Amino acid sequence: MALGATLKRLTRFDRYLVLSLALLVSASFLLLWGRQSGSRIVVDADNRTVFTAPLDDARHFEIEGPLGTTRMEIADGAVRVLSSPCPQKICIGLGDARRAGDLLACVPNRIVVRIEGEKEGEAYDLLSR
Amino acid sequence: MISSAVDPVQLEEVRKRVFLALFIALAVALHAVEYLLPSPLPWFRFGLANILTLTALFLYGVRAAWVVTLCRILIGSLLLGTLFSPAFLLSMSGGILATLLMTSSFRFFRPRIGPVGVSVLGALGHASGQLLIAWLLIVRHPSIWLMLPFFLLFSLISGIINGLAADMLLEFLLKHPAFSRLKNSCRFSVENNDTGSL
Numbered sequence: 001m002a003l004g005a006t007l008k009r010l011t012r013f014d015r016y017l018v019l020s021l022a023l024l025v026s027a028s029f030l031l032l033w034g035r036q037s038g039s040r041i042v043v044d045a046d047n048r049t050v051f052t053a054p055l056d057d058a059r060h061f062e063i064e065g066p067l068g069t070t071r072m073e074i075a076d077g078a079v080r081v082l083s084s085p086c087p088q089k090i091c092i093g094l095g096d097a098r099r100a101g102d103l104l105a106c107v108p109n110r111i112v113v114r115i116e117g118e119k120e121g122e123a124y125d126l127l128s129r
Numbered sequence: 130m131i132s133s134a135v136d137p138v139q140l141e142e143v144r145k146r147v148f149l150a151l152f153i154a155l156a157v158a159l160h161a162v163e164y165l166l167p168s169p170l171p172w173f174r175f176g177l178a179n180i181l182t183l184t185a186l187f188l189y190g191v192r193a194a195w196v197v198t199l200c201r202i203l204i205g206s207l208l209l210g211t212l213f214s215p216a217f218l219l220s221m222s223g224g225i226l227a228t229l230l231m232t233s234s235f236r237f238f239r240p241r242i243g244p245v246g247v248s249v250l251g252a253l254g255h256a257s258g259q260l261l262i263a264w265l266l267i268v269r270h271p272s273i274w275l276m277l278p279f280f281l282l283f284s285l286i287s288g289i290i291n292g293l294a295a296d297m298l299l300e301f302l303l304k305h306p307a308f309s310r311l312k313n314s315c316r317f318s319v320e321n322n323d324t325g326s327l
Contacts, residue, residue, distance in 0.1 A: 006296045013241035018249055018289060025285050028278040103272040114272055 038100045038115030041079050043072075046110045053126050055079065055098070055115070065109030072104075072113065079113055081106065144307060145189055149196060156181040156201040157208065164209055173280070175287045178205070179251055182228065183244050183295035188308065191232040198228045215267060219259045226258030227251040244299065245292030252288030256280040 043051040045063055053059065053074060060073045060082075068085030078098035081091040084106045091106035100117030156178035163174050178201050186194035202224050206212040211220075231251040234242055260280060264273050302308050 002297045006293050010245055011241055011243050014243045014246040017246045021249055025281040101272045101275055
């Protein structure tokens with residue numbers, strides 16, 4: 001009943017404000033739609049790029065971080081984390097990354113994997129440091 | 130309740146200080162409980178402490194709101210052990226942007242805007258401020274902005290909830306004699322449904 005009174009007290013300005021902001025937020029979701037499919041992954045350990053690979057070929061690889069080894073695989077045009085020494089395993093829970101701009105990260109182990117699209121061309125197909 | 134032996138202006142000043150201290154304590158408590166709650170999405174917080182910031186804003190004005198927010202963030206981080214950590218920077222940046230938006234919208238739109246509107250703006254500002262600092266200092270890649278829509282949606286909902294809670298709290302508080310003098314100066318719309326406190 002206090003809630004009912006409160007809702008009645010909402011001014012017109014408030015209602016319009018919330019409505020227009022809700023529209024804005026929904027519109028921002030459209031930005032997520034038009035993204036091209038990825039072609040390459042770039043792996044950064046500790047903010048330094050240590051590994052890139054194309055998304056087409058299936059492969060397993062491991063990246064070393066301060067906590068240990070994070071194992072990842074590329075399969076079916078997507079990259080995912082298989083195992084990681086972090087406590088919460090959020091990186092594994094993030095699932096697949098396949099479109100340009102998608103991001104996977106294991107923050108405790110300081111590893112970030114991003115997908116780059118067609119346009120950002122590079123001279124080499126695979127880079128390992 | 131009203132002491133006739135004390136200068137009313139002074140009394141009001143003291144009351145304000147005491148209540149702001151109470152608000153800060155409550156805000157810190159809410160902040161701590163939220164932080165300690167386990168959640169699958171660690172960065173999505175309701176920000177219930179903002180309810181107290183809103184209450185301070187509508188009761189005592191812009192400066193009071195800043196005091197409550199900054200003290201809440203500092204003391205809360207100190208208590209939780211995150212002072213000066215990256216999480217603290219995120220909290221601070223979100224809090225500052227949120228309070229900026231809240232106080233400016235309060236100042237410019239006051240009769241027409243209410244706690245819910247101010248709260249929603251604050252919540253969205255909080256999320257944006259956090260993402261901004263996360264982008265500039267931690268992740269450094271534009272991909273992080275892909276999370277913006279989800280953060281914004283969550284902030285919108287929690288902003289509405291916080292605003293409604295603050296409105297209910299304000300309505301409840303203003304009925305108490307301790308706040309009787311503020312009735313006319315603070316609220317966007319005042320329903321004088323009790324006959325007064327004296």
